[in-house]
Amino acid sequence: xxxxxxxxxxxxxxxxxxxxxxxxxxxxxxxxxxxxxxxxxxxxxxxxxxxxxxxxxxxxxxxxxxxxxxxxxxxxxxxxxxxxxxxxxxxxxxxxxxxxxxxxxxxxxxx
Amino acid sequence: xxxxxxxxxxxxxxxxxxxxxxxxxxxxxxxxxxxxxxxxxxxxxxxxxxxxxxxxxxxxxxxxxxxxxxxxxxxxxxxxxxxxxxxxxxxxxxxxxxxxxxxxxxxxxxxxxxx
Numbered sequence: 358x359x360x361x362x363x364x365x366x367x368x369x370x371x372x373x374x375x376x377x378x379x380x381x382x383x384x385x386x387x388x389x390x391x392x393x394x395x396x397x398x399x400x401x402x403x404x405x406x407x408x409x410x411x412x413x414x415x416x417x418x419x420x421x422x423x424x425x426x427x428x429x430x431x432x433x434x435x436x437x438x439x440x441x442x443x444x445x446x447x448x449x450x451x452x453x454x455x456x457x458x459x460x461x462x463x464x465x466x467x468x
Numbered sequence: 469x470x471x472x473x474x475x476x477x478x479x480x481x482x483x484x485x486x487x488x489x490x491x492x493x494x495x496x497x498x499x500x501x502x503x504x505x506x507x508x509x510x511x512x513x514x515x516x517x518x519x520x521x522x523x524x525x526x527x528x529x530x531x532x533x534x535x536x537x538x539x540x541x542x543x544x545x546x547x548x549x550x551x552x553x554x555x556x557x558x559x560x561x562x563x564x565x566x567x568x569x570x571x572x573x574x575x576x577x578x579x580x581x582x583x
Contacts, residue, residue: 399575413570459512461510
């Protein structure tokens, strides 16, 4: 069965650079969620989209933005990267507000 | 607001013995409860969920969990642990009555199964 796809799987950036993370949900899923998991931390909800509109917002910094496109894939844009942004970024998808299926994550390292 | 507590940072158990990983929750509406497992450098894998119905929920890889409303708990159990069960386990909750569909995770419990 198709799963959530995230790209890239690993990303290394310098401070103050920008990064774009991509998420491709399970086919026919209309809701995408982004979570951030810092080292040794639990996943923290950042933002979600339902039918290409932002539905919920969590602890997402103002330097970050995200959107969901017409094909339901989503991108998380991160600017002015800081050392503390180093984390594992998960995308999850669901059908409306049903069970969330998680992708493998993108590991971002900011040097 | 919704929250999850996993009181144990680590649980150690010998292979073949039963295991329990504890989770308590707080949510204003109906609790939807989940357990996920995370292996090193891997994503979150869904184990099981409680939405409604029987309090004992059976999930993947022989795991089960018991929903206890009076104790607001959703402990994860397995009758006989395997070394390959060693991983990080997260309990999560969402409010089933609200449109706020995001998950709130506990801090995670590292399960170590010794041979």
